[in-house]
Amino acid sequence: MAKRRKGRPVHGIVLLDKGYDISSNHALQQVKRLYFAQKAGHTGALDPLATGMLPICLGEATKFSQFLLDTDKTYQVTAKLGVRTTTSDVDGEVVSTKPVAVSDEQLAQALDSFRGTTQQVPSMYSALKYQGKPLYHYAREGIEVPREARDITVFRLDLLRFEGDEVDLEIHVSKGTYIRTIVDDLGEKLGCGAHVSALRRIAVSNYPVDQMVTMEELQQLLDKARDEDKAPSTYLDQLLLPMETACVDMPKVLVDDMSANYLRHGNPVQGYQAPSEGLVQVFAGDSFESAEFIGVGQIDDDGLVAPKRITVLDN
Numbered sequence: 001m002a003k004r005r006k007g008r009p010v011h012g013i014v015l016l017d018k019g020y021d022i023s024s025n026h027a028l029q030q031v032k033r034l035y036f037a038q039k040a041g042h043t044g045a046l047d048p049l050a051t052g053m054l055p056i057c058l059g060e061a062t063k064f065s066q067f068l069l070d071t072d073k074t075y076q077v078t079a080k081l082g083v084r085t086t087t088s089d090v091d092g093e094v095v096s097t098k099p100v101a102v103s104d105e106q107l108a109q110a111l112d113s114f115r116g117t118t119q120q121v122p123s124m125y126s127a128l129k130y131q132g133k134p135l136y137h138y139a140r141e142g143i144e145v146p147r148e149a150r151d152i153t154v155f156r157l158d159l160l161r162f163e164g165d166e167v168d169l170e171i172h173v174s175k176g177t178y179i180r181t182i183v184d185d186l187g188e189k190l191g192c193g194a195h196v197s198a199l200r201r202i203a204v205s206n207y208p209v210d211q212m213v214t215m216e217e218l219q220q221l222l223d224k225a226r227d228e229d230k231a232p233s234t235y236l237d238q239l240l241l242p243m244e245t246a247c248v249d250m251p252k253v254l255v256d257d258m259s260a261n262y263l264r265h266g267n268p269v270q271g272y273q274a275p276s277e278g279l280v281q282v283f284a285g286d287s288f289e290s291a292e293f294i295g296v297g298q299i300d301d302d303g304l305v306a307p308k309r310i311t312v313l314d315n
Contacts (some may be wrong), residue, residue, distance in 0.1 A: 006038070007032075007036050007037050007038035007039075007232075008029050008035075008036050008037065008038065009038055009059055009313070010036075010038075010058050010233070010237065011057050011058060011059035011060045011240075011243060011311075011313065012058055012059070012237070012241055012242065013055050013056065013057050013058070013240060013241025013242075013243065013245060013246060014031055014035075014055070014056045014058065014213065014218075014239055014240060014241075015053060015054075015055055015056075015098055015131075015208075015212045015213065015239075015241065015242040016031060016053075016054045016055070016056050016212070016213065016214075016215070016218075017051070017052060017053065017212040017213060017214045018046055018050070018051055018052060018053075018054040018112075018125050018215075019051060019214065019215060020048075020049065020051050020212040021048050021049065022048060022105050023045075023048050024026055024042050024045035024054060025042075025045070027042070027054060027156070027215065028040055028041065028042045028056055030215055031056045031058075031215070032056075032058070032224055032246070033220065034211060034215075034218050034219065034232075034236065035079075035232075036056055036232065036264075037058045037059060039058065039059050039060075040056060040057065040058050040059075040062065041057050041062040041065045041155040042054055042055070042056055042065070043055075043056075043057060043065045043069055043246075043265065044068065044069045044073075044299075045121055046201060047089070047180075047199065048088060049089055049091060049196075049198075049200070050198060050199040050200065051200045051201075052075075052182075052199075052200040052201035052202055052212075053201045053202065053203060053204050053207065053209070053212055054185060054201070055068055055207065055246075057243075058108050058240070060243060060311040060312065060313060061243040061246065061308075063295070063296075063309040063311065064243055064244075064246035064247055064295075064296065064309060067246050067247045067250075067296070068204060068205060068246050069175065069205060070175050071175060071205040071249075072153075072155065072172065072173060072174050072175065072205070073172075073173060073175075073177075073201060073203060073204050073205075073242070074170065074172040074173070074201070074202050074203035075155075075171050075199060075200065075201050075202065076168070076169070076170050076171075076199075076200045076202055077168070077169050077171065077179050077183060077196055077198065077199045077200075078166055078167070078168050078169075078196070078197045078199075079166070079167040079168075079169065079183045079186060079187070079195070079196060079197070080165060080166060080194060080195055080196075080197040081100045081165040081166070081167065081187060081192050081193070082097060082098055082099065082100040082165050082192050082193060082194070083096075083097050083193055083194070083195055083264065084096045084097075084184065084187055084188075084193030084194065084195060085195045086139075087123070087139075087180070087195075088123060088180035088181065088183060088184040088196060089195055089196040089197075090145070090195065090196070090197050092195065093192070094188060096193050097193070098191070098193055099192065100164070100165045100190045100192045101192070102190050105161065105202040105268040106190060107162055107167065107190065108157070108159070110186055110190055111157055111159060111169075111186070113189065114154060114157055114182055114185075114186070115153065115154050115156075115157050116152075116153065117151055117152070117153045118152060118153075118154070119149040119150065119151055119152070120136075120150060120152045120177065120178065120181055120182075121147050121148075121149045121181070122147050122150070122178060122181065122259065122270045123178055123180055123181050123184075124181075129234075130145045130146075130147075131145075133251035134174070139303040141147050141159075141252055145270060146186045150176065152173065152174055152176060153173065153174040153177075154171060154172070154174075154177070154182075155172040155173065155174070156170070156171070156175050156300070157169060157171050157172075158170045158171075166197070167186075167194075168192035170285075172203075177194075179196065179199060179267050180195075180196050180199075181260075182232065183195060183196050189268050197281065201227070203231050205248070205249070206244070207241070208247065211241070213239055215219045218236065218239075221235040221236055222235075222236065224254050225273050226241050237273075242293065242310070243293060244281055244293040247279070247281055247282075247296055250278070250279050250280050250296065251273070251274075251275050251280050251281070251282045252276070252280065252283060253268075253271035253273060253274045253280040253281065253282050253283070253297065253305055254271060254272040254273060254274065254284075254285065254288055254291055255269055255272070255282060255283070255284055255294075255305065256269050256284070256285075256289070257284055257285070257313055259284070260294050261281075263282065263294065263295075263297070263307045263310055264294075264307070264310055264312065265272065265307070266307055267307075268300055268302070268304035268305060268306040268307070268311065269302075269304060269305055270298070270304060270305070271305040274298065274299060274303065274304075274305055275299060276303065277299050278298075278299055278304060279296055279297070279298055279308060280296065280298075280299065281296060281307055282294050282295050282296065282297045282305060284308070287309045291315065293311075294310055294311050295307070295308070295309050295310035295311050296308045296310075297310075
């Protein structure tokens with residue numbers, strides 16, 4: 001007899017406004033507990049010192065978390081000039097201190113060099129893996145390992161404030177971009193060193209900032225439901241965004257209910273308005289207006305919609 005899963009089958013995405021000094025995994029486990037969800041996963045870790053948008057996928061939405069990992073993101077960051085650290089942020093040990101004598105023109109020129117597509121060498125304190133272990137494990141042991149430079153794109157870099165030894169920036173970047181590395185490189189270009197003193201993620205893909213919710217607000221809603229003798233889902237589930245918001249940039253394809261059943265059994269099917277290639281959102285029903293999102297498909301060599309990530313919802 002199959003073991004019954006603990007928790008309830010709740011499906012959707014919570015836009016958590018992660019607080020300071022808490023790991024992304026700890027935040028994930030707290031949200032999972034508050035929702036009493038069977039499954040949960042986040043969509044790209046934020047450092048403990050970083051705050052801001054952390055989409056948490058619950059239930060079948062975890063199947064689409066990878067698509068949010070691959071999307072672009074926007075941050076607001078404060079760079080502290082004159083001090084370089086081992087981790088390129090305030091948690092690291094000081095490597096060097098230098099006087100700050102940077103003009104507006106020097107800063108503008110240095111910032112311009114980061115705009116567009118460039119190459120970035122990941123920090124030794126990143127979670128990227130080398131021979132099966134995250135780089136930060138080697139860094140903590142004082143071991144330097146080879147890292148390949150990779151292409152990143154800075155779509156937008158705005159200077160918000162420059163006062164004394166502090167620089168506030170807003171940066172819209174492609175996936176896999178390390179803001180700490182940008183700040184460290186900026187300090188080297190300016191000849192004085194720099195590190196991140198504050199970091200906040202304000203956007204992931206096109207998710208609405210005004211729908212972010214803090215852990216405290218989630219707890220208040222849970223307490224309110226209990227005080228009113230209502231199910232926690234009464235208030236908590238109202239915050240969930242649909243699963244398909246994780247892959248909103250993909251074209252939509254419509255299949256009938258019979259084809260949806262074939263997809264769920266691993267078979268490719270014909271889809272209405274299917275493109276010639278690539279990943280697609282798959283909806284089942286008679287029309288897009290009334291159809292149900294059932295997952296992500298891949299257009300195969302025959303032009304059919306093959307299953308990639310298909311939902312399996314409890315009745």
